[in-house]
Amino acid sequence: MGREPAGPQWEAGHARTRETTRDGEFATDTDPTARWSLVVPLKPLPLAKSRLAGPAGDELRPRLALAFAQDTVAAALACPVVRDVVVVTDDPTAAVELAALGARVVPDAPGAGLNAALAHGARTVRVARPGAAVAALNADLPALRPDELARVLRAARSFPRAFLTDAAEIGTTLLTATPDAELNPAFGGPSRLRHLSSGAVEIALTGVDSVRRDVDTGNDLLAAAELGLGPYTAARYAELDGLGAPRPGAA
Ligand SMILES: Nc1nc2c(ncn2[C@@H]2O[C@H](COP(=O)(O)OP(=O)(O)OP(=O)(O)O)[C@@H](O)[C@H]2O)c(=O)[nH]1
Ligand SMILES: C=C(OP(=O)(O)O)C(=O)O
Numbered sequence: 633m634g635r636e637p638a639g640p641q642w643e644a645g646h647a648r649t650r651e652t653t654r655d656g657e658f659a660t661d662t663d664p665t666a667r668w669s670l671v672v673p674l675k676p677l678p679l680a681k682s683r684l685a686g687p688a689g690d691e692l693r694p695r696l697a698l699a700f701a702q703d704t705v706a707a708a709l710a711c712p713v714v715r716d717v718v719v720v721t722d723d724p725t726a727a728v729e730l731a732a733l734g735a736r737v738v739p740d741a742p743g744a745g746l747n748a749a750l751a752h753g754a755r756t757v758r759v760a761r762p763g764a765a766v767a768a769l770n771a772d773l774p775a776l777r778p779d780e781l782a783r784v785l786r787a788a789r790s791f792p793r794a795f796l797t798d799a800a801e802i803g804t805t806l807l808t809a810t811p812d813a814e815l816n817p818a819f820g821g822p823s824r825l826r827h828l829s830s831g832a833v834e835i836a837l838t839g840v841d842s843v844r845r846d847v848d849t850g851n852d853l854l855a856a857a858e859l860g861l862g863p864y865t866a867a868r869y870a871e872l873d874g875l876g877a878p879r880p881g882a883a
């Protein structure tokens with residue numbers, strides 16, 4: 633079942649996937665080519681999640697950013713249709729912690745921002761394994777559930793490029809490219825429309841809230857907590873009490 637159109641932008645005539653989407657060129661989850669390599673970008677922690685400085689404070693904010701990335705990567709690695717996870721970051725602490733979970737970490741080259749980092753990560757995957765199916769996944773999904781991610785990635789198999797919009801329906805949390813397609817990432821701010829106009833197909837599944845729930849603000853963190861935080865973020869979230877828990881209206 634597809635989501636109902638949420639606004640005029642849904643009328644743009646672009647195909648949207650439905651839960652009934654048949655599997656595309658990938659046969660089954662056990663087919664090695666049916667599993668995805670995920671590229672997860674992460675800013676240096678001292679700079680990350682700046683919009684959480686208000687509710688979290690500058691001591692906890694980088695530790696929250698790391699916890700979000702740990703929960704994101706751990707859930708991704710537990711997803712049955714994920715083959716491997718490549719994290720693109722220059723942060724030394726995050727590199728150690730995310731490698732310990734099983735991710736491969738590559739430096740943030742060419743140091744030209746988020747989309748350049750994602751393109752670099754995708755190239756790195758395909759240099760090692762030409763024809764890999766690749767997907768970019770934001771590192772700020774602390775409620776991410778492996779089963780929901782699997783449903784999204786299975787739906788994405790039918791399209792050369794596909795994406796999932798964020799909970800606000802403005803940005804993007806996931807962008808995919810099957811083996812014969814380039815990723816061509818256009819993340820940042822209002823990227824939903826940018827990805828639509830680039831020809832990527834919007835995935836419109838219901839019941840995949842954890843994949844759409846990125847956390848930029850205190851209110852986003854409350855919403856993620858409602859869905860159920862992963863263990864790393866849950867531990868940090870408990871510390872928010874002493875620092876002024878995020879409250880409705882806090883940016
Ligand atoms: N490697 C890399 N990752 C980036 C870069 N810019 C953003 N990201 C990551 O891209 C994802 C989406 O970015 P945002 O949601 O804006 O996260 P953020 O930049 O930490 O948040 P703000 O400081 O509030 O803008 C997050 O996983 C970021 O860590 C970059 O220049 N290089
Ligand atoms: C990176 C994005 O947005 P934000 O910085 O708002 O999370 C995006 O949705 O493409």
